[in-house]
Amino acid sequence: MGNKQFSQAQKLTILKHAKQIGPKEAAKVAGVHYTTVYEWKRQLKELGEEAFLEHQPRRSGRGEKEITPEQESAILQVWNDNPAFGPGQVRSQLRRQGTTISIRTIRKVMEANGYTAKQKQNQVSAPERFEASRPLELAQMDILEVTINKVRVYLILLIDDFSRFILGFRLLEQTSVDEVIQLVRRAVDQYGKMEELLTDRGFVFYSWRGINRFEKYLENQGIDHTHARPHHPQTLGKVEALNKRIKNELFGQEHFSTLEQAFSALTKWVEHYNHKRPHQGLGGFLVPAERFHGQEQKALDDIANSRDVTAQIQDIERSIVNLVLAPDGSVTLYLLGQPVVIKGGSHV
Known part of the structure; x- marks a missing residue:
């Protein structure tokens, strides 16, 4: 099936046959x-028959790419495997597997097989973004309220700000300090141990x-506790976005009869995420695991060299030691995320 060129009138004839x-x-x-036929069908619907016939496609000499x-x-x-993915995420996953396909091709295949892009909501002024280093x-950490078989339950999520890695979760019929x-x-x-916790x-x-x-527990552990401003959920933007994703993709798509069923499905979802x-x-x-475990550059190098990184990710081990260069030129050694202190109270 080679590249072909069609006039707009020929395309319209093909579309009329497609109806039959x-x-x-x-x-x-x-x-x-x-x-290609689905793409013409979309154009006809958008333009109407008269404008479709007068339409001059860009790069007309190139024909239809196979x-x-x-x-x-x-x-x-x-x-x-990932029904919640959009074309961009499918492209990224393919790149991780060592395969490069244009996003236009991916979108065409997905749309012809039933994909519909979500309507973008009207954008409000973007909140100030921040990210750990x-x-x-x-x-x-945040709590999401969901319903399982008409029973209200609560999902508690704890994520790392820098990597978006889910550090832990709970699914409970009642929340408690314990x-x-x-x-x-x-x-x-x-x-x-995390240095600071935002709730x-x-x-x-x-x-x-x-x-x-x-x-009191955080204080005893030496973990700084920061609170989001009242009525300002954007401060907890990363975990709020994760809440929305889980609600839409898991609890909004599947029916669970018991808390145990929901927990099992949630465990698999978190592992995949x-x-x-x-x-x-x-x-x-x-x-997230690649960034959290200090494998970011290796993964990007492998992807750039068209190596399949998807088979390696389960074997990632935590990067125990990290050296961080601060803007003032000082260097700090971190062991499992915590600064190592030498005599005199200064950091290495």
Whole structure:
């Protein structure tokens, strides 16, 4: 199936046949890929018949570029494995597998197979963005309310600000200070201690009368506790975005009869998010685990050299030691995210 050129009148004739025999069958008769017919169909709907016939396509001498069966199969496989992905995320995942396909080709294949782009909401003034400079410098925690089989439950998420890596989660019928403390304690035991924790002023995180047990725990651990400004959820933007994603992709798509079923599905979702899903906030090619575990540059080098990095990610080990150069020229040694102190109280 080589590159072909058609006049607008010929395209319209093919589209009229497609109404009778179907777009894919009409594409076979015309000798083009079925995505091309779907693209013409979209243009006809947008322009109307008269404007469609008068339309002069850009780069008319190039013809219709062929989409190979291998490309189509690769695109649909990634999309099938990750149904919440858009064309950009599919492209990133393919790049991680060592395959480069243009986003235009990916979008054409996806749209011809039922993909519909989400409508963008009207943008309000963007909040000021901030980001930690290394793993465990700052963590964010929030509580999301969801419904399972008509029962209200609560999802507590703890994420690393720098990498968006999910450090831990809880799915509970009731929130409590004890559960929040246990979540942080387990994350510290598994990954190391965060320097600062950002939360809202919910009752498990904050007391308007003195200091509650969670705040006391953080104080004893030497973890700075910062609160988002009241009625200003953008401060917790990263974890809020994660809340929305989980709600839309998991709890909004699947029905769970029990808390145990939901927890099992959530565990798989988090594993996929941390280790397999390229994150747009990390440049579109990295997964959170690569950035959190100090494998960012290696992964980017492998992707640039068309190596498949998707099979390596499960074997990532935590980068125990990091050297950080500050703007003032000083160098600090971090062990599991914590600055190493030598005699005299100064950092290495």
